[in-house]
Amino acid sequence: MSDMQYQEFMNRISRGEKIEATDEMPDEYRKLVIKQIHMHGISEVMGAYPEKEWVPKAPNLRRKLALIAKVQDEIGHGQLLLRVAEDLARPLGKMREEMITDVFTGRVKFHNVFHMEAPTWADAGIIGFLVDGGAIITQASLLDSSYAPYARVLQRICAEESFHMQHGESIVLALAEGTEYQRGMLQDSINRWWPSMMFFFGPTEMSAAADRMMEYRIRTKTNEELRQKFINRYVPRIWALGMTVPDDKLKYDSETKLWSYTDPDWEWFGYMVKNNAGPKSQERIALRRQAHEGQAWVREAMIRAGEAVPTA
Amino acid sequence: MGHETTNGSKDEVREVHYDVYEVFVQREILAHHVHVGSVVAPSPELALQVARENFLRRERGVNIWVVLQQSIHQTSYEDTDLLANQVLDKSYREVSGYSENAQKWKQFKERAITVEDLVNDIKS
Incomplete structure (x- = not known):
């Protein structure tokens, strides 16, 4: 792409125009969009694992059905996103199989929260309440992405997330109005997930790649803007439940309209995500590999089933 | 024509x-x-x-x-089984199945929120 073509592309971006899969685009733009959507899609798939652990142990049939439905939605979102990424990656010779298996070899990362343990039923609720809440805030900011196929598919994903949000809140509310033991479970779970949620949006000082994504308007809000939106929505809700947030620095400044908070351990979380070194990373990746490889014969059989049956 | x-x-x-x-x-x-x-x-x-x-x-x-x-490949209108996904109550996977959340939040003196509220937060 010549300098003039690049300038014309950037003019389109700054005019707020949207880019389609078949448009001319700088290689850097293509690679950044693939990186973003690939990571997003794989995170949806890996995001099903912590909750799936609770399907056999759900406290009643309705909760079990809801949890299965949510797991099914998350895998479905992964499929939709990988499809979008795949259209952009095809000219680079990259297809679905590789996009899926990259997670086995650490060539694609997934969100820090999905590396963490979900030891009690309260975690199933807190994941729906806080992790989905955070994910919706992030995804809402991408509804205006310059890459149109991504923005379009996110409309559907956000609509389906509305059930996830209510489902998570329903579990949390049931525990919050329950016994001391149940309230204790809820508080422990909040304590467990809070630092992960602060890391979830990424460091205030963004990476070079994230900065480029902002310039290309692939994403439109900074990490810190998203984190502030999250804190502003969810801290008052946690407090309303009579729960505490494990951060003594948490404070709203009515002049700057910003929250102060304790930084999560950036270095540790960063290392964990990069090296799949979290408490559940390896176990969940192994399950993912087992599912993918164990079902290879089904994918193979489907090709055979699609082949014309010779007439007698 | x-x-x-x-x-x-x-x-x-x-x-x-x-x-x-x-x-x-x-x-x-x-x-x-x-x-x-x-x-x-x-x-x-x-x-x-x-x-x-x-x-x-x-x-x-x-x-x-x-x-x-x-x-274009299409389903058959006669094959009602294929699309018969509403035979069971699916309120557990609908937002409308969680309307009691709003009353519960009220008991905790908070307002129920929806995805639209979070989307509007981003626009503001």
């Missing part, structure tokens, strides 16, 4: 049959393409022209797809 041409002779009339294309119109850039009907045309390029004349004389559109009708 006349799809017939003569080859010059008074007796022989050669019938010309065009292909059928199904038409999908995208009304705005972040909308999905929606099926609006079909046209006949001798080529994809002309099908796009005819589709514009037929379906976008008044409304605004930003993009049109035409797909050869024979390339």
Whole structure:
């Protein structure tokens, strides 16, 4: 792409125009969009694992059905996103199989929260309440992405997330109005997930790649803007439940309209995500590999089933 | 519309049959393409022209797809089992199945929120 073509592309971006899969685009733009959507899609798939652990142990049939439905939605979102990424990656010779298996070899990362343990039923609720809440805030900011196929598919994903949000809140509310033991479970779970949620949006000082994504308007809000939106929505809700947030620095400044908070351990979380070194990373990746490889014969059989049956 | 041409002779009339294309119109850039009907045309390029004349004389559109009708695979209306996904109560996977959340939040002196609230937070 010549300098003039690049300038014309950037003019389109700054005019707020949207880019389609078949448009001319700088290689850097293509690679950044693939990186973003690939990571997003794989995170949806890996995001099903912590909750799936609770399907056999759900406290009643309705909760079990809801949890299965949510797991099914998350895998479905992964499929939709990988499809979008795949259209952009095809000219680079990259297809679905590789996009899926990259997670086995650490060539694609997934969100820090999905590396963490979900030891009690309260975690199933807190994941729906806080992790989905955070994910919706992030995804809402991408509804205006310059890459149109991504923005379009996110409309559907956000609509389906509305059930996830209510489902998570329903579990949390049931525990919050329950016994001391149940309230204790809820508080422990909040304590467990809070630092992960602060890391979830990424460091205030963004990476070079994230900065480029902002310039290309692939994403439109900074990490810190998203984190502030999250804190502003969810801290008052946690407090309303009579729960505490494990951060003594948490404070709203009515002049700057910003929250102060304790930084999560950036270095540790960063290392964990990069090296799949979290408490559940390896176990969940192994399950993912087992599912993918164990079902290879089904994918193979489907090709055979699609082949014309010779007439007698 | 006349799809017939003569080859010059008074007796022989050669019938010309065009292909059928199904038409999908995208009304705005972040909308999905929606099926609006079909046209006949001798080529994809002309099908796009005819589709514009037929379906976008008044409304605004930003993009049109035409797909050869024979390339479309569809379910059978008779095969009701395939799409019979509403036989069980699915309120557990609908927002409406969680309406009691709002009363519970009220007991905790908080307001229930929806995805739209979070989307609006981003716009503000």
